[in-house]
Amino acid sequence: MSRTDPEARPARKSRKKTFNGFKLHVLGDAVSGLIASVCVTPANIHDGAVAHRLMSRAKALCDDIEQVLGDTHYGSVRLRKVVRDTLGVDLIGKPQAAARRKNDRFRKEDFSIDFDQMVATCPSGASTKE
Numbered sequence: 114m115s116r117t118d119p120e121a122r123p124a125r126k127s128r129k130k131t132f133n134g135f136k137l138h139v140l141g142d143a144v145s146g147l148i149a150s151v152c153v154t155p156a157n158i159h160d161g162a163v164a165h166r167l168m169s170r171a172k173a174l175c176d177d178i179e180q181v182l183g184d185t186h187y188g189s190v191r192l193r194k195v196v197r198d199t200l201g202v203d204l205i206g207k208p209q210a211a212a213r214r215k216n217d218r219f220r221k222e223d224f225s226i227d228f229d230q231m232v233a234t235c236p237s238g239a240s241t242k243e
Contacts, residue, residue, distance in 0.1 A: 118134075120155060122135075122155035122156045122157035124156035133156065135153050135155055135156055136154050136155075136158065137151070138152040138153070138160065138163050139151050140181065149178075150166075152167055159186065160186035161186055164183065164196065165195060168181055168202055178202055179202065180202065180203045181196075181205065182205050184206055185206060188207055188208045190208075190226070190228075194228050219236060223236045
């Protein structure tokens with residue numbers, strides 16, 4: 114890959130460390146070492162954006178996949194629900210860090226959401242059902 118490739122994009126490894134290029138996303142079996150799915154994206158694409166595609170390809174090879182272990186970037190509630198509902202796979206990983214509260218406003222993490230019942234409850238205890 115060339116740093117001058119027109120499809121390469123800038124991204125951050127940390128606050129101070131940046132890079133220009135691509136990301137390689139790999140889904141493999143931790144026990145056997147078998148690589149089941151691979152995807153390359155520009156560096157500025159979030160890891161979670163390709164998770165469903167990676168898991169779909171892996172399920173096509175091995176239908177008995179029940180759980181996938183991912184890092185924090187694969188930890189959003191929405192992604193976990195979509196993967197479970199569409200592929201029947203439980204995505205296991207550390208949840209994404211809670212955002213800092215600004216101006217005493219509530220964060221998404223302050224609300225309780227029951228996806229099975231489709232009920233959201235706010236910090237004051239009020240709930241809603243679609």
